[in-house]
Amino acid sequence: MFDWVERLYPISRSITGEGVRASLSMLREIIPLDIHEVPTGATVLDWVVPREWNLRRARLVGPDGTVICDTDRSNLEVVQYSIPIQTKMTLAELRPHLHSMPDRPDWIPYRTSYYNETWGFCLADRVARSLAEGEYRVDIDATLAEGSMTYGEYVVGGESEREVLISAHICHPSLANDNLSGVVVAAHLARWISEHPRRYSYRFVFAPATIGAIMWLALNRENVGRIAHGLILSCVGDGGAFNYKQPRRGGADIDRAVAVAMRDAKVEHAIKPFSPWGYDERQYGSPGFDLPVGCFMRTPNGCYPEYHTSADNLDLVRPEHLEKSLAILKDVVGILEADRRYVNQSPHGEPQLGRRGLYTAMGGYANAAEGQLAMLWMLNQSDGSMSMLAIAEKSGLPFAALSAAAGALERAGLLSVAAAE
Secondary structure, three states: OOHHHHHHOOOOOOOOOHHHHHHHHHOOOOOOOOEEEOOOOEEEOOOHHHHHHHHEEEEEEEEOOEEEEOOOOOOEOOOOOOOOEEEEEEHHHHHHHHHHOOOOOHHHHHHHOOOOOOOEOOOHHHHHOOOOOEEEEEEEEEEOOOOOEEEEEEEEEEOOOOOOEEEEOOOOOHHHHHHHHHHHHHHHHHHHHHHHOOOEEEEEEOOOHHHHHHHHHHHOOOOHHEEEEEEEOOOOOOOOOOOEEEEEEEEOHHHHHHHHHHHHHHHOOEOOOOOOOOHHHHOOOOOOOOOOOOEEOOOOOOOOOOEEOOOOOOOOOHHHHHHHHHHHHHHHHHHHOOOEEEEEEEEEOOOOOOHHHHHHHHHHHHHHHHHHHHHHHHHHHHEEEEHHHHHHHHOOOOHHHHHHHHHHHHHHEEEEEEEOO
């Protein structure tokens, strides 16, 4: 996965343009993405698809010929969606178009101007403060023209039409954690899911932030009722604790599944309530849709100093952090897939497990007592109203232990899946 972050990192992406297409085309090496184009001017809910922006190169050259900013060096060095311009100006005229971070003098900020036609450069504050008086040459070689907005989608069919939505934004340029970590982990999760039997169908969406999710909702509003669970993936490659942000509809099954998965993995984690700021959980959770889509992260957006700067680079994202994030997401999927409500077929008193060989059957457990306790919890709580996820929450036992116990009890004829399942 880190190799994929490394490959995608140099590509100049924005909310439209060839960089998004190139990134989605590369992801096709992992999963068979369908790539969709929505034309400029299309109305998507309350928004309109903007003109397509493509940057060839942007340079700012000082009075002595020194190259101050150059997107061949870093694609963060221009304000995203800058209009094409070639001109010369004084330092005083240039200053309003320069963006830096006085509190982080060696970092380059990430800035955008999607819906306001202007231009600008981003640079380290130590460089900005050292600029000499004189004439500066501005050259932003870009196009802003009729085109389209691009998004990718991959659907893995299951036994049911009920869907799990996994969404990641693909519009940022060279930001390794905020953007690429979520994209790459989502793609590898999709490939893993496609290789295993499944009850649910899974829909993976790779779209520009905000307007991309709005666009997808506009095109799929008749089908969103199929979405039973959902996750936004972002910032999953740094070394911070895990964080899960609940959907607008708090208490959704996806909340409980993620909480149990993180608990069972014994990782440091926090669960945060919904707020209408952040990633596209706020679009999927807008009141007209109110979908159960949470956000799975390590350090949340805006809460680590490198966020939206040149320091969100390949040094921040580590392979072991990507691996652990993917492992927990696989556990979440496993919980969603295995969760059932059972009915005890011998509910009057505790059935004799020994003569059915069930104590022996649990001998493979590292903790045999845990396996036996899981059987007793499943038998006691399985009256058709309690799901296995609810029993995991109530008992504090690992979901995997309860799932194994349920399987053994079902094979012995002591449990059956509730009729509604």
